[in-house]
Amino acid sequence: MSYFVTGATGFIGRHLVQELVDHREGEIFVLVREGSLARMETLIRHWGSDRVTPVVGDLGEADLGVAKKWVTEHRGSVDHFFHLAAIYDMTADDATNEAMNVGGTRHALGLAEALEVGCFHQVSSVAAAGDYHGRFDETMFDEGQSLPSPYHRTKFESEKIVREEATVPWRVYRPAVVVGDSQTGAMDKVDGPYYFFPLMKRMRDNLPAWLPLVGVDLGDTNVVPVDYVAAAMDHIAHLPDRDGEAFHLVNPEPQPVVETINALCAAAGAPQFATPIDRRLTRSGPLGLVPRALRPLTVLNGVVRSAPAQLVLEQTIGRLGIPAEVVAHTSFNAVFDSRRTEKALSGSGIGVPELESYARTLWTYWEENLDRSTGRDAAVREALTGKHVVITGASSGIGHVTALKVAQAGGIPVLVARGKEKLEDTRDAIELRGGTAYVYPCDLSDLEAIDRLCEAMSAELPSIDFVVNNAGRSIRRSLRLSQDRFHDFERTMQLNYFGAIRLVMGLVPKMQEQKHGHVVNVSSIGVQTNPPRFSAYVASKAALDSWSNVVASELVGDGITFTSIHMPLVRTPMIAPTKLYDKFPTISPAQAADLVVKAMVERPHEINTLLGNAGAVAHTVAPKLAFRVLNMAYQVFPDSAAAKGEVSGGTRESEQIMLAKLFKGIHW
Template identity: 55%
Template sequence: MGYFVTGATGFIGRNLVERLLRREGTIFVLVRAGSRGRLEELRTGWGADGARVVPISGDLTQPGLGVSEEDLLTMRGEVDHFFHLAAIYDITAKAEAQERANVEGTRHALELAGTLDAGVFHQVSSIAAAGLYRGRWREDMFDEAERLDNNPYFRTKHESERLVRESARPWRVYRPGIVVGDSRTGEIDKIDGPYYFFKALQRARRVLPAWLPTVGIEGGEINIVPVDYVAAAIDHIAHQPDLDGRAFHLTDPSPRTAGEVINLFAKAADAPQMTVRLDTDITEPAAGAVRGALRWLPPARGALKLTLGRLGLPPEVLTYVDYPTTFDSSGAQAALAGSGIEAPPLETYATRVWDYWERNLDPDLFKDRSLSGAVRGKIVLITGASSGIGKATAVKVADAGATVLLVARNLEKLEATRDEIIAAGGSAHIHRCDMADIEDIERMAEEVLAYHGHVDVLVNNAG
C-alpha cells in the first residue's frame, strides 16, 4: 500500500500521517523547502516508523505540484491513496491567497495524481463548501450551495471540490466541521474558529465574577469537532471499499448553538456564562437592520472593526454566530459503524482545549513586556519634561527606543534635556508650551500634529 499526502506538516495532515503509519506501506509527502525542518522533527517523533515517510520536494502553486522527473519515476504506480490536505483553513485569509492555495493547489494536485496514475484521490474539504445554505445540508448536496460570495473561504472550498468531482479520478471528499484541538490533550498549533472568542472570555474573567449572570444570544448551530476524530475518520473511511464518488461530513451529530459553545468555554475558563440567551429568530429583523447599516455606513463599519479588534475578534468570525446551516452526517456515521470512531461531545473536552490555548497559544504569552517592547518606535509626548520625574521619564523612554516630544515652559531646560538625550543616541524634539494656558495647549497640539502626524503615548507630568 502506498500513499501520497499534501499538507502533511499541517494540523490535520500530521495527525493523519500518524494514523497511516499504523498501516503498512510508504508514505510520500509533499514538502516545501521551508517545511523540511518541521517534517524532520515530526519524523523523529514518529520513531522508527518515521523512516517510511519520504519527503518529496514540491510547491502547491506549481503545475503538477512542481515535483521533479526523478521523483515522478520513483512514485509512478506506487500510490494507492492520494490525500490532498494542503490548503488554507482560515476564514480571515486574503482572497488571492485562498484562490492560489485552495483552487489552483487542488488543480495541481489532481494533475500530479493523474501523472502518478494514483488510486483514489481523497480531498479534505470543509463544511464551508455549503456556503451559507439555509437548512439541512446533506452529504450528497453540492450545487445547492448558497451565498458563496459572502466570503472567499466558502467560494474557494466549493470550487476546489468542484474540480475534484469533475476529474477523471476516483474520489472521496471529506467535509470536517470547525476543527479544534485534540480531545485528549487539547493540542493545536494555531488560533481559528472558536479560539477567537477566548481572549474576550479571558478578559471577562478578569473583571467579572464567574457567578455573575450575563445576557447574550443563542445563535445558530456551531459544528465543532476535535482533530483526532477527523484524522481517525478520514483514515478509516479511506480504506473502506465501494465508497468512491461520495462526500462525508465529519461533523458532530449533536452540535451546540453559538450561545451554548461560548458558555461551555466560559465554564472552562471560569468566566461568567450567558444566563439569558436571546433567540436570533426573534431578533433577526433588528439584526438585519444593523447589518445593513454596517455594510453601507463607513463610520459604523469602522466602529465595529475597532470594537471587535479590541476583543481580538476578526469581523469574519461573526458569520458563525448566526450560522444558518446544519449538517447531516448519516453517510459518515454508516461508514464508521463498528469502528468505535465517534465525534465526542464538546463538553467532554472543552476544558482541555481551553487549557492548552491558555498555556501555549494565548497571545499575551508572547508579548514583550519590557519598556523597550512597549515604546520602541513610538512617539511619546511628555509634559513637564524639563526637570524632575518628567525629565527622568523622558531620558529613560528615549533610551528604550521611543521618539520623545519634550513639553514644558522653560526653553533652556528643554534644550538641555534634548541635548542629553541626543548625546546618548536617542531621538527628542522640543515643543514649548505653558500647560496652564488652554490656548497655548491648543497651539502646541496643532504644532505637534503638523510636525509628527500623531502621538502614540502621552505622559502628563505637568502640575
Template identity: 40%
Template sequence: MLSALSRARFDGRLHHVSSVAVAGDYADTFTEAMFQEGQDLPHAYHRSKFESEKLVRESKVDYRIYRPSSVVGDSKTGAMDRIDGVYYSFGAIKKLAYALPGWVRLPVPRIRGRFNLVPVDYVADAMVHIAFSDTDARVFHLVDPKPPPFVKMADMFVAAAGGPRLGPAVDIAKMPGAKKTGALMSMPPSVRELRDAFVSDLGLPTQGLGAMNIKVRLEDGNTQAALAGSGISCPPLRTYAKTLYRYYEDHLDPMKQRPARYRRELGGKVVLVTGASRGIGLATAHMAAEAGAEVLLVARDAAKLEAVAQEIRAAGGRAHAHATDLSSFDAIDALADAVLAQYGGVDVLIHNAARSIRRPISASLDRFHDYERTMALNYFAPVRLTLRLLPSLRERGGTISHVLTMGVLMPAPYFAAYLATKGALDAFGDSLMAELQHEGIHVSSVYLPLVKTEMMAPVEEYAGRSDVMTPRRAATMILDGVVDRRRRVMTGMGAYFAFSNRVMPATTSRILNLLERAFPLDDTPSEFPLEKAFITNAIGGSPV
C-alpha cells in the same frame, strides 16, 4: 526656538505652555501676576518650568503663558496617554481596594493642603478660547478653582476603586512626642532609606514626590475673566474621578501590559526554574522564555525536561535542560557547578519544585519519613541551591522567587508536613532579605491557592473544584513578583486569610477546625453534613 524667532524677526504672538510648578514650594496664594517671589525650586521639574518661562519673559516677543496644574485625563472619557502625576498612586489605591472592602472606614493622617488636578479637555478648550480672545492679560492659570482637600481627593479615587472610605482624619502632629520624634526621624540616612522603601512598596516614584506642593493656593482670575460667557469651566473632580480610574484600570494599569514589562525586565537574563517539566514550573519557563530570558530547566525526568526545552526552542526561545534529582545534595552541588561554569551564574532563581502530602498528623505517628522527605526537597534543596548560587546573585542584583502556598497564611489541616516546609522557606527568605536587601538582592514570596496540576490529581475531593487556578495564572503571579520586585504576592483571598489569622487567630483556627470536621479524610461521618453539602455545591469539592 526663541533664537530662531528673533532671527526671523517674528512679530506675532508666542503661546507658551508653562506650569504652576514655577511656584516651587511657595506656601501661600500664587497669582497669575507672580513669578519670581523668592520661592525655592526643590525639584528638577520645578526648575525646568521656571527657567523656560523665564526665557520667554525675557525675550522680545509678544507672549501668552498658560500654567496648567497637574493634568489628568479627559473628564468625559478618562483618556490619558501615560502614567504621570496622581496616576502613580493608583497602583497603591488598587492594592488598598483589593485588601479592604468598601464598607470599612480607614483612619488616615490629617494632611492639610490641596493637590490641584485639572482635566486635559478643560485645558485644551480653555487654551484655544483664550488664544483667540482679546484680553490684555498675558498669564493664565488653568486650574481647578475649588480643588478638594488632599484627603478628600484621595477618598474619591479610593471609592472609585471600590476600596474603603478614608476617615476620620487623625492629627498626628498633636500626638504626644510627635514633634520630637519628627525632628529625630528627619536626621539619619537610614530613615530616608526606609522612607524610599515604603514609597516604593506603594508603587510610587521616590523622586516624584518632591515635585508635589499641596500648600500653594492658585488664583485664576485672568482665566475666569477670559472664559466668561464661553461655557467653558473646570468640572469638579467628584464628577469625573471614577471615569479617570476606570480608564486607568482598562488601559494604563501595568498589570494589563505584562508582555512588555516581562520583555523589558527579563530579556537577556538567565532564569533558573526548578520543577520545570510540568505544571507551574512548565508554564513559568515558557512565559520567561517568551519574554526573552535564557531559561535553565531543572527537574528529575531528563526525557520530559528535554521535550520542554525543544518546545521552547521551536517557539524561538532559549532553553537548556539540566536533569537533577533535587533530593540529592550531591546532585544539587553538581547542578550549581554546571550553572556557574556554563552561564557564570543566574539573574533569577525560581524555587518551584516541591512534594505535597495530604495526611492528618494523627495518621502520621509512624510516618516520620514523610516529614524528612518533604523537608529535604521543599526546604533543604532550595536553601542549598541558593547558598551555592548566592555569590552570583549578589553580583547581579538578582531575584530569588519562593513558590509557596496560601496555606502558609492560615492554620490549614491535613498538610502539616508540606506547610511546615513552605513556612520554613518563607522564613529563610525573610532573613535573606533582611541581610542583603541593600545590595540589590530581592526575594519574592508567592502564596499560591490551589492550582490545577498533577500534584492535586490524587485528591478525589478536589476533582470538581471550580475555584482552582490554572498553571499559567500561577506563573503570572510568580513573574509579577520577579519583574515588579514585589516582596509578597498573593490573591485577595490570601490577603484575607493573612489578615484574619493575624487579627483573630483563635477564630481563624476554629473555622478551619470546623471545616476539618465537616470534611474528614477517612470514612468518619461528617459532623456538619448540611454545611458540607452547601460548601460542596458552592465550590465543587472539599475546601481542605
C-alpha cells in the same frame, strides 16, 4: 499500500499522518518545500517512523513541482493521495485563497493523475455549503447557495474541480470548525473560536464566575476535534466501494453558538451568558409567521456582515484580536446531515465527543501554549529579555508553563527537575518557537546533587538573573494518620525547605558577583491560613518563608532580593491524588505562572490573595475563632483515599463544595 499526503506539516495533516503511521502499513510520502525540510525532519522524529519520506515540491507549481523522474518511478504505486494543503482561515485574502485552495487543488489533482493513484482524497469544508438555509446532506453540492466570502467560494470551487475534472477515483471530506485534540488540546494556531479566548480570559480575570451576562441567540455552529477528523478520514478512506461520495465530518447535532461559548467560558472559569430571547420565542407563536428574512437572527447576521458594521467591529472587538470577518461567520445557516458518515463509521468506535468533555483541555492548551499576552507586555519583555531564569520543577505544572512564558518574553529558561526526558520536551517546544533553553536534570532532594548543579550552572551560564523555587512536595494527611509516618515530615522538609535553600545558597556567590539577582519562592496560601491536614507541607513552606525573610535583609545590599508567592490551590498533578479537589475551584497552572512572572517583573516582597490576607489577619485578631472554623473544616473534609491507602469515596460532598467555594483557593 502507499500514501501521498500534501499539507502534512499542517494541523489536520500532522494528525492524519500519525493515524497512518499508527494503523496502516506501507510508505507515506509527504510533500514539503525545500526550505521546510528541517521542520519536516523534526515532525518525522515526532511521528516515530522511518516509513515517512519527504518529497520536495511546491503547491503553487504544476504537478506540485514534484520531479518528473520521481513521478515516473512511482507511477501506479500510490494507493491513496490525501490533499490537505489549503487555507483554513476565514481572514485570508482573496488572492491567497484562490492560489492555495483552487490552484493548489488543480496542481494536486494533476500530480495524482500523473501518478495514476488508487483514490484522490480531497479535504474540503462545510464552508462549501455557503449560506444554504436548511438541511444540507452529503449528496448535495451545487444548490445555488450564495458564497459570502473568498473562503467559502474557493472551498466550493476546489471541490467542484475534483468532482468535474478528476480522471481518478475520488472522495471528499467536509470537516466543520476544527479545534484542538480532545485528548491533549494540541492546536497549532489561533483560529475559529480561539479568537474569542483572550476576551474570555479578560472576563475571567476581571469578573466573578457567578455573574450572569446577557447574551443574544447567535444561531448554531458546529465544532469537532482534530483527532476525530483524522481518525474518521483514515477509516473512511480505507472502506471499499465509497468512491465518488462526500462525507460530513461534523457533530451530528447542531451546537448553539451561545452553548459553545458557555462551555468554553466554564472551562476558563469565566462568567456565562443567558439569552432571554432566543429561537424558542422567535420561531413559535405569532412570531413564527414572520418571514425568515425578517427574523431577528437573520437581520442580525445581515447587519453584522454589512460594510459599516464590519468597520465598527474592526475598530472595537478587532482591537481585542477578534477579526470582524470571524464575527460575521460565527454561525451556520445550514444543518449538516452526516448520516452517511455515521453509517460509514459504525462499529469503528470513532465518534464526536461532547464539547463539555474536552473544553477544559482545549482551554488549558491555549492558555499554556497559544496565549501570547506575556510576550506582548512591554514591561515583561524589558524585565526578562536575555535574562537567565533558573526554574525548578520545570517538567510539568507551574514550572513548565512558567518556562514557556519566560521564553515567550525573550528570557532564557534554565530547566531543572529530575526527569531529563520531560525537560528536553519542554526545551524542544521552546526552541521550535524560536527560543533558547538549557536543561539541567537534578534530584532536588539530594543535597550533594544540588551542589554539583550549582557548580555547573555557575560555571556554564553567563549569568543567573532569577531563581524560581517551584519544585515541591505536598502531603495531605491528618496527624492521626501520621503517627507512624514521620518520614512525611522529613520528605517535605528535604525538598521544600532544605533543597530550596541549598540551591539558593549555592547560587548566591554568582549573584553577588553579578551584583544582582532575584529569588521567587512558590510558597502556599496555607502559610497564612493554616488548613488542617497539611502540617508537613505548610511547615516546610513556612520554614522557607522565614529563612528568605531573614537572609533578604543580609543580601539586599548585594542587589539580591526575594519574593514569596502564597499560591492558592492550583490544578496540577501534585493535587491529583486528592480526588476531592476535582470539583473544587482552583486556578490553572497558567494563572499561577502569571503570578511568577509578575514576581520577577515587579519584585514585591510578597504576592498574596485577598483570602490569604484575610486568613492571616483572622489568626492575628481572633485566633480562637479561626481555629474553630478550621476545626469545622477538619470535620467536613475527610482524609483523602490516598492518605488512608483506600479507594476514594465519601459523603458530605455538598458541604465540602460549599466551603471550597466560600474559601476559594485554600488547600482543604
